[in-house]
Amino acid sequence: MRARNTIVGAAFALLTSGMAHSALAQDIKIGEINSYSLLPAFTEPYRKGWQLAVEEVNAAGGINGKKLVVVSKDDGGKPADAQTAANELVSSEGVAMLAGTFLSNIGLAVSDFANQKKVFFLAAEPLTDAITWSKGNKYTFRLRPSNYMQAAMLVEAAAKLPAKRWATIAPNYEYGQSAVAVFKKLMSEKRPDIQWVDEQWPPQGKIDAGPVVQAVAAANPEAILNVTFGADLVKLVREGNTRGLFKGREVVSFLTGEPEYLDPLKDETPEGWIVTGYPWYSIKTPEHDAFLKAYQAKYNDYPRLGSIVGYQTIKSAAAILAKAGSTDPEKLIAAAEGLSMGSPFGEITFRKIDHQSTLGAFVGKTALKDGKGVMVDSSYKKGADYLPSDAEIEKLRPKD
């Protein structure tokens, strides 16, 4: 009796699992990868963002009537693990496309995987210019404004400063190096009179802030470019404040206006830095209001930039899938190229020429309000206005 029961049970289990499987086959799956365990400060709001997007997409009828499902994996901050995850998503989960990633080297690893396996990949966060230009490939698209675009936005404001002696502080890895290189190049084009008097390259995550601040101060610059973020930024700001590094000096800083990096500084927020970021409290557009309301209603928390990136990644993916009406990668590429859609920051377009979206960023100044850091005088810079000419991109990007 017992044995028979087991057999019946097993058969039933097989049957139901088969049914469950066939039910799932109706869904459209997106495979999502990010550094959840390594960078929770960014990826938690990011996850909330894309979860909200999935909810909205399905509430509005899904993708041409099919339910959208996101299968999410952690890469632990390692390119090799990201590829294992990508492989699992593509081979076992049968996802229609890959999306996500934060770190540039992981973005590149997944992009190379996508190119090899002929899978559509929408890179959410990695900022490296290489992913759309020097190492670009036809399967990879990228949402966030690149290093180049953010540098160009900052240069526009920085070039108006009277300062002629500049120093740079940047984390010693690809992101920091290319941010400084692009900023220097664009800046020197606009202002040939500028001198670069010092550069500091603390290791990412391991800044010994005291000596770095002293060394920069010793070069006596009139203005400073900062590329550090996260815990490094906190240390730099604290040492800089105590030692008076920022007094009487202009500071231009990548990403510092993003709530992820600005909020921890609390009452130590330095005032008057020119930064890129996301002042969610002062954006007054209908698109953003709708997003903000939905986000706050669902999570009872304010959004970070990561929330926007996560939200828009899935929204973009859904728009591409809906337009393609298929999960065939070639059709997805055809659908994505030149596709325009709404976003909390206004309309964006995925460019055909380099697969970069025209999502922009806010540039403004840091200020202290009620013991908290905020961005003031901010204005939205459209991504499309800060990209090099098509002829230049043709030269940068390998032919497919």
Place this chain on the structure above:
Amino acid sequence: MAFYVVQFLTGLASAASLFLVASGLSIIFGVTRIVNFAHGAFYMIGAYVAFTLTERLSGAFGFWGSIVLAALAVALIGVIVEMVLLRRIYHAPELFQLLATFGLTLMVEDLVVLIWGPDDLVGRRAPGFKGAIDFFGQNIPSYDLFLIVLGPVVLGILWLLFQRTRWGVLVRAATQDRDMVAALGVNQKWLFTSVFAVGVFLAALGGALQIPRDAVHHAMDLRIIVEVFVVVVIGGLGSIVGAFVAAVLVSELNAFGILIFPKISIILVFLVMAVVLIVRPWGLFGKPEAAARKTPGLTVNPWRPLTSNERLASLAALAIAATLPLFAGNYALTVGSEIAIFVIFAVSLHFLMSVGGLASFGHAAYFGLGAYGIAFLAKMAGLPMIVCLLLGPLLGCLGAAVFGFFAVQLSGVYFAMLTLAFAQIVWSIAFQWVNVTGGDNGILGLWPSSWAASPSHFYWLALGVAALVTIALRAMVFSPFGYALRATRDSVLRSEAIGINAKRIQWTAFVIAGTTAGIGGALFAYLKGSVFPDNLGISLSVDALVMVLLGGVETVSGAVIGAIVYKALNIWLVSQTDLSKLVLGGFIMLIVVVFPKGIVGMLEMLAQRRRKSSPPGSPLLAKPIESAE
């Protein structure tokens, strides 16, 4: 001039923070011989607890009280860890405790995010030390001055503790010769617990004192742990004064180094350590390690080649593994290939560690060099895959030949740390030399040729190479060379007395292990289609150590099982849960307690016991080794 004085003082302040943590590690290692990987975790918990307390308790007393309270609370956690976990495994093979503390570190990294949330936390400034003092137009933060004073004060207190109290005398005696201390009737249990508590207290104090100048976050431990190890080794293990001098040396070299080479911080400590260890093999203030008195546990359970039944069983297991492509999908096959590659990597380290007695903390260097060898050959020279696979590992071989030559001049932890220094130097070259290596963006597009491109073919390739490598290394263990190598491991003096050139034998073993790791790296490059500096990094070296220890360091081929279990579990957990570190860490700690000889080591012991219990075995072998200690 004022600038240089201020820069010097800034360096001293950095040195003070480093010293606090390093001194604790040094004391713990000196007495208990535990390579306490969790020291950084205690530092981090210290900072988190201090953050919470300083936010709750107000006023000057509240702040300073919180700092001390936090350090005491974490010391209490340390006591619990020591009593519950470490006490059970003091008799395990050398370095096994590393595994336990590694598991603990993994768990803590996830736990602090669960408890304190993912955001970076910025604590209060210290009351009375908020501003800066003007020194001829240069600002010195008053908190820096406080730290500069605190460093020598702690050094002084520790010195008094060690020189003027009975406890200190016992600690010093145990540092020099703990077996003798035990023989003289000192209660080692409480000595070890108290030493561990003091060490953890110092780590937590170091962490707590960071909150006025740092952000508290979940990666603080990794940021400091390696650096602290380096400082301890430069100073000489067990030497508090050495740790202080080394901390000052490293911090000052960094403070002034960045004025000339702004990119030097990334590698400076490792360069200093490599130079110091080559010139002074026991660190600045260290003494040569006394020759190990006890013979390794191997003598009880002598190694032997597999019996013909065991051979058949292994072949059968291999044959079953080879049928995987018949029923498994592409993902399972790719994971299988990855596991096979890590078997190669783990087996190569195991050869060096178990047979040669040389535990390398930087074995990933040769794995990564093999991978970069492929990248250079395939991308720059455009050679076909077969040629690349044959030539690529030679880069690992070359690296092992050069670094091995210097490394085998040392032994024990100093050997381990020198290999770590070399690995970090190679890593930073790969990281910095952007024009050739692509920096941290790596080299992409290294996919296998069509004959190996399908997951099943690549799996068979990886499995076949892994089997060949394992068999070859096993054969070597039981060859005359293997016996000579084991002789140098068990007693350098005796082996040299019978005419074995120990250094040359060890060097050869190092090159063999490095080349083998390079073969693994070469396959890995093709599996992933890309190479990153990660492939040379510390975390990969630690992974290899964990696999070997998990399998059982005293076994002939335990690393095979260790690699399969660890890698499969790791991939599965990362895929299933965001708290993979918490679960994996817990699992490792469980294994450590249940299988203190590693998985294979424990199975062998059980088999041994059963064999002996039925017919009365040889009386010489019957006594378990524990009683000898």
